[in-house]
Amino acid sequence: MNDGLKATLEALIFVSQDPLSLERMTALLEGVPEEDIRAALEELVRGHAAEGRGIHIVRSGGGWLFATKPAFDRDVRRLLQIERKNKLTSASLETLAAIAYHQPVTQSEVSAIRGVDSTYTLKTLLEKKLIKIVGRKKAPGSPLVYRTSEQFLLYLGLNSLDELPSEEEMSRILQEERAADG
């Protein structure tokens, strides 16, 4: 058996986002007979199916791809749960930014700034304690008023809100023109 071919296939299946088909493998490995590819693939799949392996190669949508074995589903989900906890979605980030720069603000003001209803992300941010309710606005419907929390400053290593980057600083940083390099 061609060990190099088996290893190549393993690397290719690993990085491929879509199931890797036999045709695709054959096209990529020009000059290698399909026979050989088929044999190497079969051995690779068999090797991973063995006891003591946590990931296997499964056939799906006309190709092959790596997946964790069902036996470890509970552990896998627990891990993903933990990893998720520390991160913010881009919707949350945008909402947080709108609040940080416009506080104190109401839900409808945040939604207007973003152009998207932000009720749900506000709830998420409240749960994560990145924002807090500071009262109600004297306006029709007396909507709740939000501000960023102490935690928010701690999270970003800021001493006060005055330390948020200003528009000028950001546009200087984001500015595209200067091709000349530093």
Add this chain to the structure above:
Amino acid sequence: MNDGLKATLEALIFVSQDPLSLERMTALLEGVPEEDIRAALEELVRGHAAEGRGIHIVRSGGGWLFATKPAFDRDVRRLLQIERKNKLTSASLETLAAIAYHQPVTQSEVSAIRGVDSTYTLKTLLEKKLIKIVGRKKAPGSPLVYRTSEQFLLYLGLNSLDELPSEEEMSRILQEERAADG
């Protein structure tokens, strides 16, 4: 050797979005002695390092993760249709090194070290998420303060800033250069 434990670790490392640290493994696998985890991990890593394997488990960014072996770079690029991976420009790398060794630093400190205005390269590095803004300096103008990111460690395959080239390694390089000059 505990085959089940090895398989579990393989599944977890495979699925993790970040390098999986030993602490996280221990936390996930409650009740399993760290000793055992360490031993299983070692065997797992050794198994993948063997000939005939296309992917291996590397230690980077403070944890373990799967990556393809260097030998298959060409095949992978062909599959992903990527001409070549861009290296950092020497200006960017120099700026990154200046930040890595002097962090936390401001833009003007970096520029002083390099003797060259570094505003533009800082922006590039921020966009690549190799550095991050961590706050402001208590100094006139309250300039923004930069640090290298987690991404930076991963990009260079380091596990912590302690793994940056040491003074000895740097002076060895300088000696070699001098010797090459004859």
Add this chain to the structure above:
Amino acid sequence: MTESPDLPPEPVEPRSDAAPSPAPADGYQVRLEIFEGPLDLLLFLIRKKKIDIHDIPIAAITRHYLEYLDRKEQINLDREAEFLFVAALLIYIKSQMLLPRETDLAEQDDPRRILVDRLLEYQKIKAACSLLREKEEDQLLQWRRHFLPPLAGQGDLDVVELSLFDLAESFFLMMKRRAADATRVIRGRDVTIEAKMKELVGLLGERRMIDFLEYFAAHGSLEEALISFFCVLELVKSRVAVAVQDELFQTIRVWLRKDPPRTVAHE
């Protein structure tokens, strides 16, 4: 100045993030570009002349440095200022060295010290760079997976880490986007008060009564909506229309008066 300055050895690392420059007319520009900056050039000269960095003959190095700059005809002006700054520093140090002194200088009083410290630090960074470059090359050959492998019933895992930069960037990009949206609508449709007034009166005549909030919400842009609000006020003020709000926070109903004064708003 007769001695021609040394030029660096063969192409080192071309600077690929610089703007693509036109084919060099005289080749000098390209060569200067090789140096990341004035410190890089100084280190190059020190190495080339086999000078002890701790005991730099300032007069000689200043001469080499200036000669080198002199030959450059088309250097980038931004960069030129930085090269000239170091030239000024060299000349200043040279003048300090020439001052008559009664005793030998203590090491910390050596006028060269400020330059030497910077050069040593920069040299260290350069050395680190060549080691880091090896690590980079090594890493670039190994491919990681950047997608989550299939899982049964997984939720949304589109995740972003919070950093000050992300936060501020997200905000200002959002504001830019909103500003662009607003301008697009206004540009696309030129709303004048007259046109809006006509539209409103026409609509009122046709439907007899409109629900103002509904009408207001149907507008493409805030600006257009505000103009129509202004028009309603104008129509009410000039007694062409009547607006009634039954209760606070409820919708406003607007209808035409049966006997509008002839002077207003029909044209």
